[in-house]
Amino acid sequence: MALIKLSNIRRTYQVGNTEVRALAGVDLSVDSGDYLAIMGSSGSGKSTLMNLLGCLDTPTSGTYELANTAVQELTDDQLAALRNREIGFVFQSFNLMPRATAQVNVELPLLYAGVSSTVRSQRAQAALEKVGLADRAQHRPNELSGGQRQRVAIARALVNDPSLLLADEPTGNLDSATSREIMTVLDDLNAAGVTVLLVTHEDEVAQHASRRIELKDGLIVSEHRQGWDA
Amino acid sequence: MNYHEAFLSALSHLASHKLRSALTTLGVVFGVGAVIAMLSIGAGAELQAQGMIERLGLKNVLIRAETLAGDQLQEARKKSAGLSFRDSEAILDAVPGVAGVAPKVEIDPYAIVAGTTTAEGLVYGVSESHGELAGLRLSRGRFLDAWDVRDHAQVCVVGKGLAEELFGFTDPLGSWVKVNDVWLRVVGILTASGGEADSFEGVPLGGSSRAIYVPVTTALRKFDRDALESPLTELIVRLDEASEGPSTARVIGGLLERLHAGVDDYQLVVPEALLEQSRRTQKLFNLVMGCIAGISLLVGGIGIMNIMLATVMERTREIGIRRAVGARKRDVLVQFMVESFTISAVGGLAGIVMGLLIAKGIAASAGWPTVVTPSSILLATGVAITVGLASGIYPARRAAELDPIESLRYE
Numbered sequence: 001m002a003l004i005k006l007s008n009i010r011r012t013y014q015v016g017n018t019e020v021r022a023l024a025g026v027d028l029s030v031d032s033g034d035y036l037a038i039m040g041s042s043g044s045g046k047s048t049l050m051n052l053l054g055c056l057d058t059p060t061s062g063t064y065e066l067a068n069t070a071v072q073e074l075t076d077d078q079l080a081a082l083r084n085r086e087i088g089f090v091f092q093s094f095n096l097m098p099r100a101t102a103q104v105n106v107e108l109p110l111l112y113a114g115v116s117s118t119v120r121s122q123r124a125q126a127a128l129e130k131v132g133l134a135d136r137a138q139h140r141p142n143e144l145s146g147g148q149r150q151r152v153a154i155a156r157a158l159v160n161d162p163s164l165l166l167a168d169e170p171t172g173n174l175d176s177a178t179s180r181e182i183m184t185v186l187d188d189l190n191a192a193g194v195t196v197l198l199v200t201h202e203d204e205v206a207q208h209a210s211r212r213i214e215l216k217d218g219l220i221v222s223e224h225r226q227g228w229d230a
Numbered sequence: 231m232n233y234h235e236a237f238l239s240a241l242s243h244l245a246s247h248k249l250r251s252a253l254t255t256l257g258v259v260f261g262v263g264a265v266i267a268m269l270s271i272g273a274g275a276e277l278q279a280q281g282m283i284e285r286l287g288l289k290n291v292l293i294r295a296e297t298l299a300g301d302q303l304q305e306a307r308k309k310s311a312g313l314s315f316r317d318s319e320a321i322l323d324a325v326p327g328v329a330g331v332a333p334k335v336e337i338d339p340y341a342i343v344a345g346t347t348t349a350e351g352l353v354y355g356v357s358e359s360h361g362e363l364a365g366l367r368l369s370r371g372r373f374l375d376a377w378d379v380r381d382h383a384q385v386c387v388v389g390k391g392l393a394e395e396l397f398g399f400t401d402p403l404g405s406w407v408k409v410n411d412v413w414l415r416v417v418g419i420l421t422a423s424g425g426e427a428d429s430f431e432g433v434p435l436g437g438s439s440r441a442i443y444v445p446v447t448t449a450l451r452k453f454d455r456d457a458l459e460s461p462l463t464e465l466i467v468r469l470d471e472a473s474e475g476p477s478t479a480r481v482i483g484g485l486l487e488r489l490h491a492g493v494d495d496y497q498l499v500v501p502e503a504l505l506e507q508s509r510r511t512q513k514l515f516n517l518v519m520g521c522i523a524g525i526s527l528l529v530g531g532i533g534i535m536n537i538m539l540a541t542v543m544e545r546t547r548e549i550g551i552r553r554a555v556g557a558r559k560r561d562v563l564v565q566f567m568v569e570s571f572t573i574s575a576v577g578g579l580a581g582i583v584m585g586l587l588i589a590k591g592i593a594a595s596a597g598w599p600t601v602v603t604p605s606s607i608l609l610a611t612g613v614a615i616t617v618g619l620a621s622g623i624y625p626a627r628r629a630a631e632l633d634p635i636e637s638l639r640y641e
């Protein structure tokens with residue numbers, strides 16, 4: 001069953017008098033439980049695509065169905081609710097709140113889901129435990145290593161049990177050993193049934209996915225499935 | 231996110247920027263402090279004015295003889311004899327709504343002696359109804375009565391302050407006091423009178439603490455007076471409950487004008503009108519102080535807005551993160567509104583404390599009476615909250631309208 005269905009998605013930016021076509025007609029279907037790597041050179045439109053998939057941005061034209069809902073018909077508040085319940089984000093630059101502890105950062109999505117504070121703290125604890133950081137709950141981001149910060153970000157992304165995890169170059173700022181740590185966490189999540197979409201430049205990282213697409217100038221130019229051993 | 235949580239998070243954010251938050255609240259602190267202090271001065275002055283008017287008697291109209299001298303006096307006396315019993319009888323007979331008229335004569339005392347003690351004071355000749363009309367209260371003994379007045383009795387009632395000074399610990403009742411060269415027996419002692427001030431809006435109040443009251447007949451007969459001087463110094467006209475001061479005063483004015491052949495040797499004082507006048511002065515004072523407080527609050531509000539705009543800018547990325555994990559525009563709006571509200575609420579509380587201190591300080595140093603009323607605290611709190619909300623709305627809206635993607639990319 002298709003969780004995501006994109007058809008003929010275009011996204012153009014108006015910069016001065018010129019039009020920048022970040023996405024030039026993308027068709028894509030992703031099944032529930034898929035593990036998809038998005039590759040492509042810089043400026044090919046990967047982040048633009050991720051933002052659209054994450055309901056942070058709206059396409060200039062085309063349709064996007066997420067779990068059989070036509071996203072372009074939703075109101076701003078409904079989009080926020082969708083991001084809150086169905087989607088988890090992991091960014092290249094972690095995007096944690098610098099003054100808040102790991103615990104508070106992880107609780108953030110639950111705050112907007114209206115979860116009571118005791119349940120919030122339990123679920124944040126559980127999420128931190130899943131990424132192996134139960135003992136760092138009271139640390140602030142600047143007291144954590146890069147890999148640990150990204151694991152806090154992953155804990156935040158999965159604390160609301162989303163059906164879709166979007167990771168835009170999650171290992172882009174990390175060394176290869178730490179990258180492997182992060183990828184193990186993502187692999188485990190996918191194994192547990194979460195659909196994972198991941199942008200990367202590195203072949204080694206893309207190997208973890210079961211399916212890989214390549215973007216060029218805002219279009220999907222190649223797509224193939226790969227075995228775990230490939 | 232509910233308001234309770236938003237409030238807690240605002241508090242913790244403000245606590246993490248203590249100095250900045252404290253400086254931001256200052257405008258509101260001073261504004262609210264000024265409002266409370268100003269209103270306390272206003273309320274104190276109002277209370278004082280009311281007290282003084284009560285001493286004059288709100289239901290009285292006073293007619294005072296003008297103090298004239300030299301040629302002016304000579305001229306006036308050619309046509310008019312000054313304020314006299316003729317006036318008092320005419321008013322009682324001809325003016326409707328008058329319940330009673332009490333004459334008063336001021337005597338110039340060059341010596342007040344009891345035993346070996348001398349003191350300075352004021353000496354008035356009054357009728358038996360004066361005590362009630364002027365609101366004098368006895369602590370001991372009796373007031374002058376009709377027989378004292380009829381018989382030119384050499385008795386007196388003494389104010390508390392003067393009695394203590396003249397007699398010390400010995401009982402003044404029944405003792406003798408000599409005023410100029412007239413011996414008077416003390417028959418009554420007054421309680422301490424209300425305020426210390428002895429004039430209001432330019433009208434002497436005849437403070438009773440240092441006064442000696444003698445029968446008006448005694449005053450006229452036993453004490454030497456200048457022949458050209460007005461026979462009476464004052465008439466207190468008591469109006470009945472139904473009649474109005476200003477309109478009755480006009481009728482009395484017309485009557486006196488005829489009796490005095492148009493000579494302006496008297497002055498009509500209507501306490502009701504004085505009160506009105508003092509209220510007008512007070513209103514002006516309140517307006518000026520209100521403007522100052524208003525400007526201070528405006529500056530405070532602008533300060534809060536300024537800091538909130540800077541905060542929103544500084545936390546653009548945080549706003550992007552919150553939006554990405556599911557915050558609605560409204561959630562972001564509420565977060566920043568609550569923050570600016572909290573700043574002004576804290577400032578308001580501090581301002582109330584400061585206002586109370588200023589009011590106390592003014593009362594202690596300048597000697598003005600100040601009264602902090604609950605309504606002034608309520609008003610100041612309301613103003614502080616309004617300032618917080620008004621100055622927060624624009625920055626908060628700006629935060630809510632930020633584009634999530636742009637915010638996440640913001641450096």
Ligand SMILES: Nc1ncnc2c1ncn2[C@@H]1O[C@H](COP(=O)(O)OP(=O)(O)OP(=O)(O)O)[C@@H](O)[C@H]1O
Pocket residue numbers: 013014015020021022040041042043044045046047048049
């Ligand atoms: N806000 C914007 N305004 C104008 N042009 C934009 C904007 N965002 C992206 N673009 C343009 O759209 C194109 C795609 O950008 P995008 O960020 O999706 O690339 P990317 O594949 O993620 O690149 P990288 O690998 O460097 O992250 C680029 O040419 C970029 O300049």
Ligand SMILES: [Mg+2]
Pocket residue numbers: 046047048168
């Ligand atoms: Mg990118």
